[in-house]
Each structure stands twice: as C-alpha cells, then as structure tokens.
Amino acid sequence: MRMQIIAVAAVLAGSLTFGQPAEAQDAASLRVGTLAATPQPINPAKEFVGRIEARERVDVRARITGFLQDVQFEDGQMVKEGDLLYRIEPEPFQAALSRAQGALDQARGQAAYADQQYARAEELLKTQTGTVAxxxxxxxxxxxxxxxxxxxxxxxxTAQIDLGYTEIKSPISGLIGRTAVTKGNVVGPDRGVLTTIVSQDPMNVVIPVSQREFLKLKSDDRTAAKQELTALIRFSDGSAYDFPGKIDFVDVSVDRATDSVTIRAVVPNPNGRLIDGQLVKVTMELEKPVEKILVPQSALLADQQGFYVFVVEDGKAAIRRVTLGREVGVNASVETGLSSGDQVIVEGIAALRPGAPVSAYPATVLPKAG
Incomplete structure (x- = not known):
C-alpha cells in the first residue's frame, strides 16, 4: 500500500533525524508546510464482484415440428422485436388449415340441417302428428x-396458429447469438434452443453482498438502500465504465448457502461495452456524501503503535495518532485523531522530531475528494 511505503521511508528519515545532536536541531526553527484539517464531502464506498446480466434474455425455440426453410439473420447481429428469424416449411400447415376449414363447412351444414329437423319436429308435436320422443x-x-x-x-x-408458427419472430430487441441449426434440418419443441437473444440497453449488474458488508453500507432501511446506493463499475483490466448504475432491487431474503444479500443495479449500456455474463468489479457508493477530514498519504507516518501525523502546536511539532478510513485518490480519510482546524504538517517532515520548533508556511492545497 502506497501510504505504508511512504510511512516506512518517513520513519527511517525520522530515525536519522533523532540521531543528530540536539544542539544542531535546536539552532533554528524548521520551515514546514502545513494544511488546515478541514472536513470534506466524500462518498463512502466498498468494492464487490458483480456479474452483468441482460434485463431480457430469450431462448428461441420452434413451437411446431417441421423442416427449416430459411434463416433470416446473421449470427451476432442486432435484431428488433418482430423481426423474422426463421421460416419453417409452411405447405403442410397450409394444407392442414384447408382441411380444418373444410371440416368446419361440413359441420355448419350439418348444424343447419339439424336446426331444420328440430323446427319440423316442434311443429309436428304442436299439431299432434309428431311425438315427444x-x-x-x-x-x-x-x-x-x-x-x-x-x-x-x-x-x-389451431391450424391458423400452427401456420403462424412457421414464421419464428424475435420476441424482444437485442443482440442475437449463433444459430444452432441451418436450413433443411427438422426443428420442433423437443429439439432444443435455436438461438438466444439478449437485450442490450440497459443491463443489470447483480452483486452478492455479505450481510456484514451490507449492514456497513446502509442501515436496515431497505427503501433507503435502494434510493441512496450507486454502483460504479470497473472492468477486469482496471478501466472504469463510463456510466454509474442505480440500485433498483434488494433481495427479500438472505442466501442461506453464502449468507449474502443479492443487490441489483440498472446500468446504461448505449455502446454495448457491457456483455451478458461478464464479471466486473463494482464499487457501491452512497449518493449522499459524508464529511471526513482528508490528509495527503505523504503526510502519514507509522510505527509499532500505528499511523500518526505531525501537527503544529504552540510553534512546535507534535504527534497526533490517527485512525484511517479508506484511500481517496492521493489522500486518506481520517476517522479519529484530528479536529477541524488542526495544522497538519505535510512538507518538511523528514527533519522533524516531537517538540522541535517549527516555522509554518501554507503548503500546496489539498486535492479535492472524488
């Protein structure tokens, strides 16, 4: 960790300083650069591993059995809802429809004749020339x-529906995968998936978060968690994704096998950089900043008792023990040990020792959080 390397180097430099004669150090005040400890807004964050999932995913199957007549798409192309993907040989189903229509005409003719016979029987019964039976x-x-x-x-x-199924159309818009069959093959409901379509924009990122970490991220208020958490994505090569995700779902139960809570974020994907099934690193970040004091990592020192910084007190260098939070760029957040207004020494640290007289000047402005 960068701050630890800097701290070790500073400790070594400090030990050399402690070894110098006291009269050489006290001859004059040391000039040091200081920054006033000032709370700054930062977003508390925690990194997790997530998986990209398409919001819509369809395995395309044939709903009737027949010979595949044509494939109407190229593998990997974008398709729109309603686009024709496959055509099954329609002639057998057109013939089945014609037979069904002929049978319907026969049934209607027989029904008309039955109506007439029933009406005649009613008339005969009224004139007592017919029987009830x-x-x-x-x-x-x-x-x-x-x-x-x-x-x-x-x-x-049914015949009309089956005939309609000879044209297999895309149920969603998205990226279509490789076709599993080519024309001339027999396809049907029991012959497997023909191809797969996944929607592209937006995408979901699903993040399993341990109960312990989830409670650190947010309170028990599930509604607040959905409203305030933002997901920032980085790829496996360390590059950052351009668009933040918005939490839209927190699972209603804990996975008993992993003791984790599933969180889902919706992420824009206008350029198609996110791919269904992709593993990514996800930083969960609060949209509402919290105030933390930041110090440059170069100002941090360490010994067996932990981290500390030098501050100016009554014109002399004094040690302040600090508890650190997370890294924020070139800075580190301080949880305890510093108060607003403390003059933290950030330049000229190598020659310092506790109690040494110092002459302070304003150092370079502390880089902003974010």
Whole structure:
C-alpha cells in the first residue's frame, strides 16, 4: 500500500533525524508546510464482484415440428422485436388449415340441417302428428351439430396458429447469438434452443453482498438502500465504465448457502461495452456524501503503535495518532485523531522530531475528494 511505503521511508528519515545532536536541531526553527484539517464531502464506498446480466434474455425455440426453410439473420447481429428469424416449411400447415376449414363447412351444414329437423319436429308435436320422443331426438341432434361446429372452429383456429408458427419472430430487441441449426434440418419443441437473444440497453449488474458488508453500507432501511446506493463499475483490466448504475432491487431474503444479500443495479449500456455474463468489479457508493477530514498519504507516518501525523502546536511539532478510513485518490480519510482546524504538517517532515520548533508556511492545497 502506497501510504505504508511512504510511512516506512518517513520513519527511517525520522530515525536519522533523532540521531543528530540536539544542539544542531535546536539552532533554528524548521520551515514546514502545513494544511488546515478541514472536513470534506466524500462518498463512502466498498468494492464487490458483480456479474452483468441482460434485463431480457430469450431462448428461441420452434413451437411446431417441421423442416427449416430459411434463416433470416446473421449470427451476432442486432435484431428488433418482430423481426423474422426463421421460416419453417409452411405447405403442410397450409394444407392442414384447408382441411380444418373444410371440416368446419361440413359441420355448419350439418348444424343447419339439424336446426331444420328440430323446427319440423316442434311443429309436428304442436299439431299432434309428431311425438315427444321424435322431438327430443331432433333436439339432441341439433345440440350435437352445434358442438361439432365449435370443435371444427377450434380446429381451424389451431391450424391458423400452427401456420403462424412457421414464421419464428424475435420476441424482444437485442443482440442475437449463433444459430444452432441451418436450413433443411427438422426443428420442433423437443429439439432444443435455436438461438438466444439478449437485450442490450440497459443491463443489470447483480452483486452478492455479505450481510456484514451490507449492514456497513446502509442501515436496515431497505427503501433507503435502494434510493441512496450507486454502483460504479470497473472492468477486469482496471478501466472504469463510463456510466454509474442505480440500485433498483434488494433481495427479500438472505442466501442461506453464502449468507449474502443479492443487490441489483440498472446500468446504461448505449455502446454495448457491457456483455451478458461478464464479471466486473463494482464499487457501491452512497449518493449522499459524508464529511471526513482528508490528509495527503505523504503526510502519514507509522510505527509499532500505528499511523500518526505531525501537527503544529504552540510553534512546535507534535504527534497526533490517527485512525484511517479508506484511500481517496492521493489522500486518506481520517476517522479519529484530528479536529477541524488542526495544522497538519505535510512538507518538511523528514527533519522533524516531537517538540522541535517549527516555522509554518501554507503548503500546496489539498486535492479535492472524488
């Protein structure tokens, strides 16, 4: 860690200083550069490993069995919802539709005849030239004929649906994968996935977060966690992704196997840099900054008791023990040990010893957080 290397070097330099004669050090005040400890807004963050997932993913399958007549796309191209992807040989299904329509016409003719026979039986019964049994028989024939019409209509509808399934269209817009079949092959519901389509913009990033870390990130308020957490993405090569993600889902339960909570963020993907299934590093960052004192890492020293800095007190150098938070660029956040307004020595540290008289001048402005 960079601050530790600087601290060790500073300690070695300090030990050399301590070895000098006291009268040489006290001959004159040492000129040192100082910065006033001032709280600055920073975003507390924690890094996790996440996986990119498409918001929509479809495995394309044939819904009827038939010979594949044509493939209408190139592997890996972008497709839009409704685009034709495959065409199954339609002629057998057109013939099936014609048979179903013919059967429907027959059923309708038989139903019309049954209606006439029932009406005649009713008239004969009214004139007492017919019998009740004959009328009831004609009624049963009429109801049977109507049922046959309904069955025939359903068969026509099924045949029309099957004919429509000969054209396999994209159900979503997105990037299409490699086709698993070529024309001439038999496809069907039981013959596997033809291809896969994944949506591209936006994408999801799914982050498993241990309970312990999740509680550090946010309070128990799940609604607040969704509203205030932002996900910043870095790729495996260390490069940063251009767009931040917004948390839209915190799982309702803890995974018992891993003791983790699944968090999902929505990330814009206009340029297609994010790929479904990709592993990325995700920094969860609060949108609402918190105030922390920052000091340059170059001002930090360390010994067996931990980290410390030199400050100016009554014209002399004094040690302040500090507890550090996280790194913020070239700075480190200080959790405890410094108060607002303390004059932290950031230049001329190598020649310092506790109690040495110093003459302070303003040092370079502390780089801003962020």
């Amino acid at each position: 004959s009328r009831d028989q004609r009624l049963a024939e009429q109801l049977t004929a109507k049922g046959n019409v309904q069955i025939a209509e359903a068969n026509v509808q």
